[in-house]
Amino acid sequence: MKIGVIGAGAWGTALAQVAATGGKDVTLWAREPEVVASINDTHVNTLFLPKAKLSPAIRATGDLAELGDAEALLVVVPAQHVGAVLREIDVASRPLVLCAKGIEAGTRRLVSEIASEARPDSPLAVLSGPTFAHEVAAGLPTAVTLACADAGLRDALAERLASPSLRPYASDDVVGAEIGGAVKNVLAIACGVVDGAGLGQNARAAVIARGFAEMTRYGIARGARVETLSGLSGLGDLVLTCSSTSSRNFSLGVGIGEGRPAASMLADRRTVAEGAFTAPVLREDARARGVDMPVTEAVCALLEGADVGAITQALLARPLRPEA
Ligand SMILES: NC(=O)c1ccc[n+]([C@@H]2O[C@H](COP(=O)([O-])OP(=O)(O)OC[C@H]3O[C@@H](n4cnc5c(N)ncnc54)[C@H](O)[C@@H]3O)[C@@H](O)[C@H]2O)c1
Numbered sequence: 001m002k003i004g005v006i007g008a009g010a011w012g013t014a015l016a017q018v019a020a021t022g023g024k025d026v027t028l029w030a031r032e033p034e035v036v037a038s039i040n041d042t043h044v045n046t047l048f049l050p051k052a053k054l055s056p057a058i059r060a061t062g063d064l065a066e067l068g069d070a071e072a073l074l075v076v077v078p079a080q081h082v083g084a085v086l087r088e089i090d091v092a093s094r095p096l097v098l099c100a101k102g103i104e105a106g107t108r109r110l111v112s113e114i115a116s117e118a119r120p121d122s123p124l125a126v127l128s129g130p131t132f133a134h135e136v137a138a139g140l141p142t143a144v145t146l147a148c149a150d151a152g153l154r155d156a157l158a159e160r161l162a163s164p165s166l167r168p169y170a171s172d173d174v175v176g177a178e179i180g181g182a183v184k185n186v187l188a189i190a191c192g193v194v195d196g197a198g199l200g201q202n203a204r205a206a207v208i209a210r211g212f213a214e215m216t217r218y219g220i221a222r223g224a225r226v227e228t229l230s231g232l233s234g235l236g237d238l239v240l241t242c243s244s245t246s247s248r249n250f251s252l253g254v255g256i257g258e259g260r261p262a263a264s265m266l267a268d269r270r271t272v273a274e275g276a277f278t279a280p281v282l283r284e285d286a287r288a289r290g291v292d293m294p295v296t297e298a299v300c301a302l303l304e305g306a307d308v309g310a311i312t313q314a315l316l317a318r319p320l321r322p323e324a
């Protein structure tokens with residue numbers, strides 16, 4: 001089977017490694033010529049996943065046309081670039097497995113909505129869950145949600161993507177799988193701020209629990225099912241990214257909590273912290289739908305330069321309310 005992977009950041013590279021280790025023929029599209037060269041010449045992605053020794057069965061290319069004959073394509077560019085890349089490639093009606101986590105600025109669309117507009121003939125699936133790329137590339141045990149409306153395709157993809165260390169759980173709730181991954185990135189920034197500002201572990205647990213409550217309110221408003229949100233792609237990924245500096249979103253929050261300006265940290269980086277792009281559009285969409293998301297509102301204010309102490313006090317001083 002030939003698998004195409006669109007995007008050779010850390011996650012696309014790790015997924016290519018899993019597929020190649022499982023005996024698939026893998027072509028990996030990278031935007032950066034130096035990434036193509038380093039993967040093909042040294043079997044290392046020196047820019048985005050430098051510690052992983054990659055299978056020689058992975059062939060990198062800078063030409064999207066070379067992925068046209070793949071049986072399935074994993075789409076792993078950051079959410080804000082999915083539309084542009086999918087409009088550029090001719091994938092006929094091949095299945096697209098969407099692996100980016102975010103909401104598109106300006107349109108408020110989930111990645112599946114972007115993809116179905118760009119490639120209306122391609123069936124879509126979403127792969128999401130608690131998955132640090134370096135752990136997956138190292139073959140450490142990992143479980144994910146694989147969501148797809150078509151049961152036959154879902155089972156076929158699950159079988160092809162499963163490996164001895166990567167275990168997919170099937171779901172038909174595509175929107176639910178996407179909401180968890182998009183919202184947890186914003187909440188991870190908040191947990192990083194708590195850590196960086198030394199607000200304590202009680203505060204971090206409170207942000208995780210109240211963050212999950214707002215993820216659930218927002219998810220329900222967009223048609224997600226609660227059991228999906230409390231599964232791997234929602235609560236599972238929230239717990240992972242809210243507790244480790246391996247998360248780029250959490251680390252961004254730590255920097256903000258320590259008093260560094262968000263804008264300069266974002267300007268300095270090549271890797272993506274999706275939560276910084278999702279937070280403003282999530283706030284806009286939640287307001288439009290009448291969904292209360294105070295942690296998301298706080299993250300937006302902090303990204304815009306607000307003072308951590310003032311935001312913390314404002315959150316604590318909100319009118320008292322029932323938990324449920
Ligand atoms: N890294 C992880 O552990 C991980 C795990 C699960 C999901 N994800 C998700 O996967 C997606 C990709 O993240 P990543 O970690 O692989 O990226 P990364 O931070 O490792 O690398 C950045 C990526 O963005 C690409 N890029 C930058 N500008 C672009 C443009 N204009 N057009 C197209 N691509 C562009 C780069 O080529 C590179 O592939 C994100 O949505 C992320 O949330 C990441």
Ligand SMILES: O=P(O)(O)OC[C@H](O)CO
Binds near residue numbers: 129188237240272274
């Ligand atoms: O490094 P982060 O914060 O983008 O998180 C990576 C993955 O989404 C974890 O599942």
